[in-house]
Amino acid sequence: MDKPTTPLPVCEIMGVRISVTDMPQTVRCIREHLESWRGRYICVSNVHTTVTAYGDPAYRDVQNGAVLALPDGGPLSRYSRRKGFAEAQRVTGPDLMQQMLRAGGETPYRHYFYGSTPETLALLRRKIEQAYPGAVIAGMESPPFRPLTPEEDAAAVARINAARPDFVWVGLGAPKQEFWMARHQGAVRALMIGVGAAFDYEAGNIRRAPAWMQRCSLEWLYRLLQDPRRLFKRYFVTNTRFLWWALRH
Numbered sequence: 001m002d003k004p005t006t007p008l009p010v011c012e013i014m015g016v017r018i019s020v021t022d023m024p025q026t027v028r029c030i031r032e033h034l035e036s037w038r039g040r041y042i043c044v045s046n047v048h049t050t051v052t053a054y055g056d057p058a059y060r061d062v063q064n065g066a067v068l069a070l071p072d073g074g075p076l077s078r079y080s081r082r083k084g085f086a087e088a089q090r091v092t093g094p095d096l097m098q099q100m101l102r103a104g105g106e107t108p109y110r111h112y113f114y115g116s117t118p119e120t121l122a123l124l125r126r127k128i129e130q131a132y133p134g135a136v137i138a139g140m141e142s143p144p145f146r147p148l149t150p151e152e153d154a155a156a157v158a159r160i161n162a163a164r165p166d167f168v169w170v171g172l173g174a175p176k177q178e179f180w181m182a183r184h185q186g187a188v189r190a191l192m193i194g195v196g197a198a199f200d201y202e203a204g205n206i207r208r209a210p211a212w213m214q215r216c217s218l219e220w221l222y223r224l225l226q227d228p229r230r231l232f233k234r235y236f237v238t239n240t241r242f243l244w245w246a247l248r249h
Contacts, residue, residue, distance in 0.1 A: 006068055007033065011080040011088065014054035014245060018045060018076050019068045022089035026070060027099050031107075034166060034191060037067050041181035041192040044093040046073035049174045051238040054245070059175050062182040070096070074219075075239075079246055090214075093195035094202065097169055101132040110138040112163055112190065114156075115171030116199040118142045123203035139163040143172075157187050165190040171199040 007029055010017040021029070030042075043049070043066040050073070053060040063069050070091040071077040080088035103109060111128075113121060121140040128135055143156065160168060168190045170177045177194035184192065200206040206226065213219055221235075 008068065009085065010069075011083055011085055013076055013079055014050050014242070015060050016045060016050050016053050016063045017069055018050070018071050018080065019091075020080055020085040020088045021068075021070065021091060022087065023091050023095060023099060026068070026091050026096065027103070029068070030100070030191070031103070033067070037191045038189055039186045040067045041178075041185060041194070042066055043069045043178055043181075043194055044072045044091070044096065044196065045069045045076065046174075047075050047242045048073075048234050048238045049178070050076065051241045051245075052175060054241075056175075059178065062175075062178045065182055065185070066178075074214075075242060075246070092214075092219075093193075094198040094208065096193070097195050097198045097202065100167060101128060101135040103134075106134075108134065108136050109166045110136045110164060112138045112160055112165035112168045113140045113171065113199065114143065114160070114168055115173075115177065116142055120199055120203050120205060123205070124199050127202055127204065138165040157184060161189050168192045169198070170194045171196065173197070 006017070006019060008025070009020040011020055012018070019026075030037075043063050045063060049059075049063065053063045070093075071080065071088065072090065072092050074090050077088040077090045100109060101111065113124060116124075121142055125137060125140060128137060139159065141156065141159065148156065168188055170181055170192055172180055172194070173196055174194070177196070181192040181194055197206055201208055208214070208219070213221070
């Protein structure tokens with residue numbers, strides 16, 4: 001596929017072309033371009049993925065190969081505003097997924113969920129059926145926690161395409177989900193969106209930070225307190241690197 005052009009302005013941060021947008025504009029953009037973006041993908045970028053991309057050219061190419069790299073992390077939108085993009089706001093993966101599920105009341109979008117565990121997907125199905133009655137669940141799949149064989153991968157793509165989804169929500173975690181989407185660009189006939197822990201949030205496995213912490217860009221701290229052993233290195237190392245880079249730029 002040709003390198004995508006984005007309809008939104010971008011602010012380059014650590015070599016990643018982060019979209020300058022807010023939630024209403026993002027939803028409008030996706031709805032307007034959905035058909036032409038089938039087979040493409042959207043990255044939901046935060047400080048961790050941006051710092052990782054800064055040190056990994058292959059991952060940076062994947063981020064920049066997306067039709068949109070949305071500013072999930074508050075520091076990214078704040079940096080964009082400092083560079084003159086006054087309209088830049090945070091657009092999180094869980095919030096975007098909720099918005100597109102709600103849009104089912106107006107347009108019967110078909111949603112496929114790829115990632116996480118069978119238990120989480122079962123909880124997610126119940127939550128969607130209760131909270132988003134207009135949304136159509138085209139399919140759900142929990143892939144094994146190991147690399148798929150070429151035959152297994154081809155079968156998974158065939159199952160996804162047979163379900164005729166509009167959106168494939170990919171919850172494999174970064175950077176795995178972004179590499180998966182880039183590898184399947186053009187093969188999956190839907191718009192792929194990598195949303196990290198959004199399945200767990202929506203299913204109720206992980207609690208979202210209070211609204212005031214989200215507004216103050218402290219959601220990372222709330223998550224860290226819930227799972228310090230796994231997230232300590234991610235947040236403190238990458239956040240420190242980002243702050244040091246931002247101070248010099």
